[in-house]
Amino acid sequence: EKEEQVIVKKDQTGASAFVQLYDRLDGMREFEIFHNGKKQRLNYNEIQSIASDSDNRKVRRKASDVINEKFKQDSRINAFILNTLIQDSKIEREMRGYKFPQQPTLLSYGIERKTLESLVSAVTAGYPICERYYKTKTKTSGLKTLYEWDRYNRPFKIEKEDKYSWEDAKKIVLDAFGSLDPKFRNIANDFFKNNWIDAQVSP
Incomplete structure (x- = not known):
């Protein structure tokens, strides 16, 4: 038109x-x-x-x-x-x-609009979880107040970082999703099978 x-x-x-x-x-x-x-x-x-x-x-x-x-x-x-x-x-x-x-x-x-509204309701209902997380992080970081520059850093030093092979890392991810629900594991596995994850080192 x-x-x-x-x-x-x-x-x-x-x-x-x-x-x-x-x-x-x-x-x-x-x-x-x-x-x-x-x-x-x-x-x-x-x-x-x-x-x-x-x-x-x-x-x-x-x-x-x-x-x-x-x-x-x-x-x-x-x-x-x-x-x-x-x-x-x-x-x-x-x-x-x-x-x-x-x-x-x-x-x-x-x-549909009702799908969006359901999502918003679920996220809003989860606000206390986020609040508890940041309170816990404040405490484990030894701080009285958590500021914006404290939100993403790890609250403790890692003396030694473990290294994992691609297959080991893949198994950890799939097992984590599977512990929530087998459907989540299947969905995550599709990402690996279809090469939707840009992480593996390529020649």
């Missing part, structure tokens, strides 16, 4: 263009940090790795502060891009006659 063609064409300089703008700005973004005895310019993935994985809590905090400061500097343009995309989506939903914001996404994935 002509209306659909109009939407597709205007997206090239509309919503899609703003998505590309954000991706390009994100790719160009650099973070300066003094690390390992020298000043470094890192991309987001590199500095995020330091902020989450470093065994030194002060280093993690510094990296986290650098990330937050950089995004604070870019907050206005990021907010403008986000608001533009939200408004564009709202206009398109109204033009297509959608009844609620998630409807286009659910239709594209063939998912």
Whole structure:
């Protein structure tokens, strides 16, 4: 239909263009940090790795502060891009006659609204589990308060890291899923059989 063609064409300089703008700005973004005895310019993935994985809590905090400061500097343009995309989506939903914001996404994935609502309810009901996890991690880490730079690092040092062969690792994963339900094991096994896991070393 002509209306659909109009939407597709205007997206090239509309919503899609703003998505590309954000991706390009994100790719160009650099973070300066003094690390390992020298000043470094890192991309987001590199500095995020330091902020989450470093065994030194002060280093993690510094990296986290650098990330937050950089995004604070870019907050206005990021907010403008986000608001533009939200408004564009709202206009398109109204033009297509959608009844609620998630409807286009659910239709594209063939998912019913009640399925999404069930998922949201299940996740919400599990909030106390997440809360208990972070309380336990705070305690095992010997901290009074858990901050964002403490969320992902391991709470204790590993003196020796064990190494596993591909087959041994595969067995551990399948056994773990199987202990929950045989159906989970079968689903996980399909991922191995169909080469949907990009992990094994290839020639």
